[in-house]
Amino acid sequence: MSGKRILMVVGDFVEDYEVMVPFQALQMVGHTVHAICPDKKAGEKVRTAVHDFEGDQTYSEKPGHHFTLNATFDEVRAEDYDALVIPGGRAPEYIRLNATVIEMVQHFARANKPIAAICHGAQLLAAADVLQGKRCSAYPACSPDVVRAGGQYVNIPVDEAIVDGNLVTAPAWPAHPRWLAEFLKLLGTKIEHLAMAGV
Structure with missing residues (x-):
């Protein structure tokens, strides 16, 4: 398997786990992941937020890590990538105001390239008008965005995709x-389970 080139679009207060985990895991299995943010360059950081589910009416929010971008927004072309990842958190609600971000998302949808979005990432999909007729999950508070954009919101357990x-x-x-297992299938990634000697 040759690795794919994956674009990840983030912004300040992206959800900590939702940027860190896929960024690292996708590289671990041999893919190249470029994380970009509007108005920022490679080497600059975005702040993250930890969203947790502690029995309140909505998620709680705590400061997360600083996440270092490894590509420059103004230098990236969506056409050069095989797939797109949209993490959640607070970033999708405002990066969707950037026309270039919208055009990027629309490119991946038009070209039928794999797109992985989680939690509030659906806000960006809805703004890009790429959900028409699609079955889509999201954080439940984003379900009106999915429906208004012509998608079918699917209410599934929080640990399902x-x-x-x-x-x-x-x-x-x-x-x-x-979520990542299903995304890897869309990417055509094959993972072999090797038996370790003595185990």
């Missing part, structure tokens, strides 16, 4: 194992 064509979505970071 759903695939519709080139799109894999999930409600929140507890779904990472399923």
Whole structure:
């Protein structure tokens, strides 16, 4: 398997796990991941937020790590990438105001390239108008965005993911194992389980 080139679009207060885990895991299995943010360059950082589910009416929010970008927004062309990842958190609600971000998302949808969005990432999909007729999961508070954009919101457990064509979505970071596994299938990634000597 040759590694794919994957674009990840983030912004300040992206959800900590939802940027860190896929960024590292996708590289671990041999893919190249370029994380970009509007108005920022490679080597600059975005602040992250930790969203947790502690029994309140909505998620709690705490300061997360600083995440270092490894590509420059103004130098990236969506056409050069095989797939797109959209983490959640607070970033999607405002990076969707950037026309270039919208054009990038629309490129991946038009070209039928794999797109993985989680939690509030659906806000960006809705703004880009790429959900028409698609079954999509998201953080439940984003369900009106999905429906208004012509998508079918699917209410699934927080640790599950759903695939519709080139799109894999999930409600929140507890779904990472399923969400990433389904995304890897869309990418054509083959992982072999090797028996270790003496185990």
